[in-house]
Amino acid sequence: MEKKKQIIGIIGYGNMGSAIAQRIKQAFEVFIFDKDTGKVKSAAGLTIAKNIKELIQNAGIIILAVKPQDFDTVLTDIKHDAADTLIISIAAGIPTQYMEKKLGNVRVIRVMPNLPAKIGKGVTFICKGKFATEDDLHFAKELFNHVGRTLALRENMMDAATAVAGSGPGFLYDRLSDKKAAEWERYAFDVFMPECEASALDRGFSPQQAELIAKWVTEGSLDLLKISKESPKVLCIQVTSKGGTTEAGLEVLRKGNGSLKDATKAAQKKAKELTRR
Ligand SMILES: NC(=O)c1ccc[n+]([C@@H]2O[C@H](COP(=O)([O-])OP(=O)(O)OC[C@H]3O[C@@H](n4cnc5c(N)ncnc54)[C@H](OP(=O)(O)O)[C@@H]3O)[C@@H](O)[C@H]2O)c1
Structure with missing residues (x-):
């Protein structure tokens, strides 16, 4: 029997969200949600969620790929369903501690990818929050290996x-x-x-x-x-x-x-x- 693919949810299907979705869809089932429905309309090989609730109820791992100014709204939207979910944020300037404060004691991974992720030639830096496990970190590295190279870092180097x-x-x-x-x-x-x-x-x-x-x-x-x-x-x-x-x-x-x-x-x-x- 074919092994069921793990489900990844991506909130925000802009430059980076779409780049990541298109690269990981071979290995994972990918649900996407973007408030701009025009952006997701032509996304092939992905499942378009009707809303954030539907996405988070299906996916055990969520990638937050919205701009920092939209981040708080999304955190509020996912807060009630985030407990058993691994949250991976790609937003600049949002520390793991901030997400943990807003969401409770959830497993959070922070990554910083770059645009060449679009063709699988990105560089992604990865660090983990207080409640994420070494396995979560390992999983995030594997996930982002699909968009290029990865490097685990201490969080104090993320701005650099x-x-x-x-x-x-x-x-x-x-x-x-x-x-x-x-x-x-x-x-x-x-x-x-x-x-x-x-x-x-x-x-x-x-x-x-x-x-x-x-x-x-x-x-x-x-x-x-x-x-x-x-x-x-x-x-x-x-x-x-x-x-x-x-x-x-x-x-x-x-x-x-x-x-x-x-x-x-x-x-x-x-x-x-x-x-x-
Ligand atoms: N671009 C890069 O090279 C790069 C590199 C590393 C990291 N990042 C990080 O990646 C994140 C995304 O950047 P981007 O360049 O991909 O931005 P983007 O192209 O603007 O994509 C973000 C998408 O999220 C949508 N969105 C906003 N609020 C939402 C909500 N509440 N629910 C669902 N979707 C929502 C936006 O819709 P609207 O357009 O309608 O607002 C937009 O389609 C940022 O946090 C940035 O710091 C970007």
Whole structure:
């Protein structure tokens, strides 16, 4: 008899929610819900839930993929049914402790993916909350291996991860937007990647981590650019939330003489400012 697939629910089917859903649907049964019904209409191979209640009643694992400003509404909506559910959040600036405070003693995992997840070439940083188990952490790693590489981190490094790897693709796309396609690869590997590695070191990653992160961010972002056939400008927009970490970094880069190191520093500062307490 065929083994029943585990059910994953995803709330928010935007840039990241859809990228994750499309990559994990081979291995899991995926329920999705987005308040914008137009976005889910054409989602193939996924089950569209009528509402959050239906989604959470079916799925034992829920991925929260809405913008930080919509997060509290969703926490309120899932609160009564969250007790036996593993909650995985991909939102920037929402600590596990905040979710535990709002939801009670639930098992929470916080992850920070990046846009190349769309083609299975993302980098996802993962940390666990107080009530999540090592098995939960292991499961989250397996789940996000479907969208690229994963790295477990202490939560105090999540803002740095957001700045370097979450926003990183946006910084590369911004730098490439005034260059010809023939120049993209050389620029990405010869200029951006070493700067990205130096920025990761500067943000507190170890030399080994910094080298890997810079390589993964550069390769993944460049491959997405080639495969998606979108312009760097369009992909930059997909990474940039209004008032978010990428926007803060781009402001520094676009000043003219702003370095990538300064941009990631500004992005991390913004992540800290945005952190819910
Ligand atoms: N984009 C990136 O590169 C990136 C990288 C790492 C992490 N993240 C994190 O990923 C999260 C999602 O980002 P995104 O870029 O995917 O955002 P997005 O494209 O705006 O997608 C979020 C989706 O959630 C929907 N939504 C809002 N409130 C909802 C609710 N109460 N119930 C159901 N759906 C709801 C939104 O609908 P409306 O549009 O109608 O509001 C939208 O379709 C953010 O928290 C961000 O910090 C993003």
